[in-house]
Amino acid sequence: MNSNNNLDILISEVGPRDGLQSISATMPTALKLHWLTALADAGLKEIEVGSFVSPRLLPQMADAAELVAHMRQRSDVFVTALVPNLKGAEAAFNAGVQKITLPISVSEPHSLANIRKTHQQVYDEVRTVMALRNERFPHVEVEAGLSTVFGCTIQGEVPEDDVLRMALTMVELGVDEVGLADTVGYANPAQVRRVFTRLRNEIGSKAGSAHFHNTRGQGLANVVAALDVGVTTIDASQGGIGGCPYAPGASGNIVTEDLVYLLESMGLRTGVDIDKLVAARAWLKQGLPGEPLYGFIPDAGVGKNFHYAGGAR
Amino acid sequence: MNSNNNLDILISEVGPRDGLQSISATMPTALKLHWLTALADAGLKEIEVGSFVSPRLLPQMADAAELVAHMRQRSDVFVTALVPNLKGAEAAFNAGVQKITLPISVSEPHSLANIRKTHQQVYDEVRTVMALRNERFPHVEVEAGLSTVFGCTIQGEVPEDDVLRMALTMVELGVDEVGLADTVGYANPAQVRRVFTRLRNEIGSKAGSAHFHNTRGQGLANVVAALDVGVTTIDASQGGIGGCPYAPGASGNIVTEDLVYLLESMGLRTGVDIDKLVAARAWLKQGLPGEPLYGFIPDAGVGKNFHYAGGAR
Numbered sequence: 001m002n003s004n005n006n007l008d009i010l011i012s013e014v015g016p017r018d019g020l021q022s023i024s025a026t027m028p029t030a031l032k033l034h035w036l037t038a039l040a041d042a043g044l045k046e047i048e049v050g051s052f053v054s055p056r057l058l059p060q061m062a063d064a065a066e067l068v069a070h071m072r073q074r075s076d077v078f079v080t081a082l083v084p085n086l087k088g089a090e091a092a093f094n095a096g097v098q099k100i101t102l103p104i105s106v107s108e109p110h111s112l113a114n115i116r117k118t119h120q121q122v123y124d125e126v127r128t129v130m131a132l133r134n135e136r137f138p139h140v141e142v143e144a145g146l147s148t149v150f151g152c153t154i155q156g157e158v159p160e161d162d163v164l165r166m167a168l169t170m171v172e173l174g175v176d177e178v179g180l181a182d183t184v185g186y187a188n189p190a191q192v193r194r195v196f197t198r199l200r201n202e203i204g205s206k207a208g209s210a211h212f213h214n215t216r217g218q219g220l221a222n223v224v225a226a227l228d229v230g231v232t233t234i235d236a237s238q239g240g241i242g243g244c245p246y247a248p249g250a251s252g253n254i255v256t257e258d259l260v261y262l263l264e265s266m267g268l269r270t271g272v273d274i275d276k277l278v279a280a281r282a283w284l285k286q287g288l289p290g291e292p293l294y295g296f297i298p299d300a301g302v303g304k305n306f307h308y309a310g311g312a313r
Numbered sequence: 314m315n316s317n318n319n320l321d322i323l324i325s326e327v328g329p330r331d332g333l334q335s336i337s338a339t340m341p342t343a344l345k346l347h348w349l350t351a352l353a354d355a356g357l358k359e360i361e362v363g364s365f366v367s368p369r370l371l372p373q374m375a376d377a378a379e380l381v382a383h384m385r386q387r388s389d390v391f392v393t394a395l396v397p398n399l400k401g402a403e404a405a406f407n408a409g410v411q412k413i414t415l416p417i418s419v420s421e422p423h424s425l426a427n428i429r430k431t432h433q434q435v436y437d438e439v440r441t442v443m444a445l446r447n448e449r450f451p452h453v454e455v456e457a458g459l460s461t462v463f464g465c466t467i468q469g470e471v472p473e474d475d476v477l478r479m480a481l482t483m484v485e486l487g488v489d490e491v492g493l494a495d496t497v498g499y500a501n502p503a504q505v506r507r508v509f510t511r512l513r514n515e516i517g518s519k520a521g522s523a524h525f526h527n528t529r530g531q532g533l534a535n536v537v538a539a540l541d542v543g544v545t546t547i548d549a550s551q552g553g554i555g556g557c558p559y560a561p562g563a564s565g566n567i568v569t570e571d572l573v574y575l576l577e578s579m580g581l582r583t584g585v586d587i588d589k590l591v592a593a594r595a596w597l598k599q600g601l602p603g604e605p606l607y608g609f610i611p612d613a614g615v616g617k618n619f620h621y622a623g624g625a626r
Contacts, residue, residue: 151618186618188578189537216616217571217609218578220534224502228541258530265501265531296530303529305464305499 008268008309010046010233011259012209013039015284016067017048017082018253019241020060023291029063031287033070038280039238040071043272043313044256046078046233047071048101052088065095072096082145084115089129099141101179102126106166107152110183119166123173130174143177143208144170149195151186160195164202177208179233182222185215189225196229209233212254214240214294219254220262227268234259238277239284240294255295257281261302269309274302321581321622323359323546324572325522326352328597329380330361330395331566332554333373336604342376344600346383351593352551353384356585356626357569359391359546360384361414365401378408385409395458397428402442412454414492415439419479420465423496432479436486443487456490456521457483462508464499473508477515490521492546495535498528502538509542522546525567527553527607532567533575540581547572551590552597553607568608570594574615582622587615 016036020027027035039047049071050064064081071079080099083089092100104126105111108119117125126144133142148155149163167178180195192210200207210226210233212219223234236259242252260272278298285293329349333340340348352360362384363377377394384392393412396402405413417439418424421432430438439457446455461468462476480491493508505523513520523539523546525532536547549572555565573585591611598606 151616153617156617184616185613186616188575190579215609215613216574217568218533218575220531221537221575224534224537255530261529262501262531262534266503296528300498300528303464303497303499304466304469 006269006310007045007271008232009227009263009270011044011256011263011270011272012046012048012080012233012235013044013238013256014048014211014235014253015039015237015239015241015256017051017061018235019237019239021051021058022242022252023060023288025288025291026060027284027287029066031283032063032067035280035283035287036067036071038276038283040074040077042276042280043270044077044277045271046080048080048082051082051084052092052095053082053084065091068092068095068097072098083129085125086128086132089132093132093137093140097140099143100129101143101145102129102175103147104144104166104170105147105152106158106163107148107155109154110148110152113154123169126170126173126175134174141176142174143179144175145179145181145209145211146170147181147183149180149187150182150191151184153184160198163195164198167199167203171203171206175206177206178203179208179211179235181211181235182213185213185218187212187222188218189221192222192225193229196226196231200230207231209235211235213242213252214254215252220258223254223259223262227266238293239281241284241291255297257295257297261297261306264309265306267309273313319582319623320358320584321545322540322576322583324357324569324576324583324585325359325361325393325546325548326357326551326569327361327524327548327566328352328550328552328554328569330364330374331548332550332552334364334371335555335565336373336601338601338604339373340597340600342379344596345376345380348593348596348600349380349384351589351596353387353390355589355593356583357390357590358584359393361393361395364395364397365405365408366395366397378404381405381408381410385411396442398438399441399445402445406445406450406453410453412456413442414456414458415442415488416458416460417479417483418460418465419471419476420461420468422467423461423465426467436482439483439486439488447487454489455487456492457488458492458494458522458524459483460494460496462493462500463495463504464497466497473511476508477511480512480516484516484519488519490519491516492521492524492548494524494548495526498526498531500525500535501531502534505535505538506542509539509544513543520544522548524548526555526565527567528565533571536567536572536575540579547576551606552594554597554604568610570608570610574610574619577622578619580622586626
C-alpha cells in the first residue's frame with residue numbers, strides 16, 4: 001500500500017510483472033528500466049516491477065532484483081514484486097522491495113495445477129514467509145493476492161464462502177492485506193460488489209486491491225462495481241498486456257490508460273498524467289516489437305471535455 | 314418500448330441502423346434480411362432496422378421500408394427506425410414501424426452542423442411529426458433520442474441543465490419517451506448516474522434508453538452506472554459497429570454480445586441466447602466483407618461459470 005494521501009484511488013501498475021510474464025519474448029533490461037522510469041514519471045505510485053521466480057521457468061523475470069534496486073532510487077514510487085515461495089521472498093526482501101504479493105489460489109485444483117501445492121502446503125509456505133518477514137524484514141508489506149476468486153477454468157464455480165475463508169486464513173497467518181483477483185475474466189459487477197463487501201466486513205482495512213482481467217471485456221464495468229463498495233486500489237497494466245489472451249482483442253489485464261481516464265473523469269484523483277502515460281507505451285513497443293497493445297484512449301484521445309479530477313496536471 | 318414483461322432489461326439492437334449507417338459500403342438487402350432474422354431468432358426484442366433518410370445521402374438505408382415490412386411479419390420483435398424529419402416520419406409510419414426515434418442534438422452547434430437546423434427549427438419539425446402521428450398513426454411510439462448529452466466535439470461541455478430543458482421541451486411537444494445518447498464517447502459513470510437520475514426526476518416514466526458509444530472503452534462501465542439508476546433499455550450494436558471509429562479497436566457502439574454477457578451474468582434477463590447471437594455475426598461478415606467486428610465474448614466465449622439469469626435458454 002502506498003501512503004500518498006493526495007490520491008483517491010491508487011493504481012497498482014502490474015504490466016512489468018503480470019504483463020511481461022505472460023509474453024514469451026524477454027524485454028531487454030535496459031528498455032525495462034526506461035519503461036519503468038517513464039511509468040513512474042507519468043505519476044504511477046505503485047509498480048509491480050517483476051516476479052522473483054526461477055529464471056529457468058521465467059527468463060523474462062530474471063532481472064527482477066536489478067529492477068527493484070533501480071526503482072528504489074526514487075522516493076515517489078512504491079516498489080512491489082510477486083513472490084511464489086520462501087526462496088523468492090528472501091530474494092525479493094534482499095533486493096529491497098517495499099511489498100511482496102503472494103499468489104494464493106482459492107481453487108485447490110488450480111493451486112495444484114499451477115504450483116503443485118495443496119492448500120495446506122500453501123499455508124505452510126506463507127507461514128515461513130511471514131516468519132522471515134517478521135524477523136528480518138519487518139518494514140516490507142505482504143499482500144496475499146487471492147486468485148480464481150470469481151471462478152476457475154478448472155474447478156468452475158468458486159464458492160464465495162471459500163474466498164472469505166481463505167482471506168481469513170491469510171489474515172490469521174499475518175499478511176497485511178488481501179487482494180482479490182479475477183484470474184480468468186469471469187467476474188461480473190454484481191458478484192464484485194458482493195464479494196468485496198463481504199471481504200471488507202470480514203477483514204476490515206486489510207481488504208486490498210481489485211485485480212481484473214479483461215478477457216470478456218468486463219474489466220472497467222467491474223471497476224465501477226469495486227469503486228461502489230469502497231475498493232481504493234486497482235491493478236492494471238499498460239496496454240492491457242498480460243493474462244492469457246484467448247484471441248486478438250481479448251486482452252489480459254485491464255488497460256491502465258483507459259482506467260486512468262475512467263477514474264479521473266469520475267472525479268477520482270489517480271496522480272497519473274495521461275499524456276505521459278500514453279507516451280510510455282513507446283518503450284513497450286520498442287522492447288516487445290510485434291506484441292499487440294490494447295486500449296482505447298491511446299487511439300481516441302481524452303477528447304475535448306476531459307478534466308483531471310484535481311484540476312490541470 | 315417493448316411490452317415483453319419477461320425481461321429485466323430491454324436491449325435495443327441498433328446495429329442495422331447506427332452500425333450500417335456509419336459504414337460506407339452497402340450491405341445487400343437479402344443479407345440484411347437474413348441478419349435481422351438471425352438477430353430476432355437470437356431473442357432480441359427490439360431492433361432499429363434502418364433510417365428513413367434520403368437514399369442519395371445514405372444509400373445504405375434505401376431499403377428501410379422493405380426491412381420494416383419484412384420484420385413486421387413476426388410478432389416477437391418490436392420494429393423501430395430513425396427518422397430525421399417529417400418526410401422520413403411519414404415514410405416510416407407508412408412502412409409500418411412500431412416506433413420512431415427522432416435524433417435531437419442538445420448542442421445547437423452540433424444540430425446546425427449535422428442537420429442545419431436551429432433548436433427552434435427542430436421544435437417546429439417535431440411538432441409537425443407529432444401532429445401527423447397523433448392524427449393518422451396514433452399507435453406508433455415516438456422517442457426523442459437526445460444526442461451530445463454527455464459532451465460534444467464541437468461545443469465541448471454540454472450543461473446538464475440544457476439536457477434537462479431539452480428533455481422537458483420534447484415531453485411538452487408530446488413525445489412518448491426521451492433517451493439519452495453519448496454520441497462521441499465522452500460519458501463517465503458518475504455523469505451517467507447524475508444525468509439519468511435528473512431525467513427520471515423530471516419526466517418520470519418517459520425517461521427512455523441509454524445509448525453509449527465505446528470510443529474510449531467506457532461503454533459497459535457506463536451501462537453499470539445506468540443500471541444503478543434504473544435505466545431498463547440499453548442500445549447496443551452487434552459487433553460494436555457504428556459510430557465514428559477513430560482507429561482500429563476504438564469501436565462505435567457498445568457491443569451487444571458483451572452487453573448480453575454483462576447483464577445475464579448480473580442476473581438480469583435479456584431474453585437473448587448468446588450462442589445464437591454470436592452465430593448471427595456470420596451474416597454481418599458476409600454482408601460487409603473486410604469490415605472489422607468488435608467484442609470479447611465472440612472470441613473468449615462465456616466461460617465455464619456462466620449462467621443465464623433465468624436459467625438455461
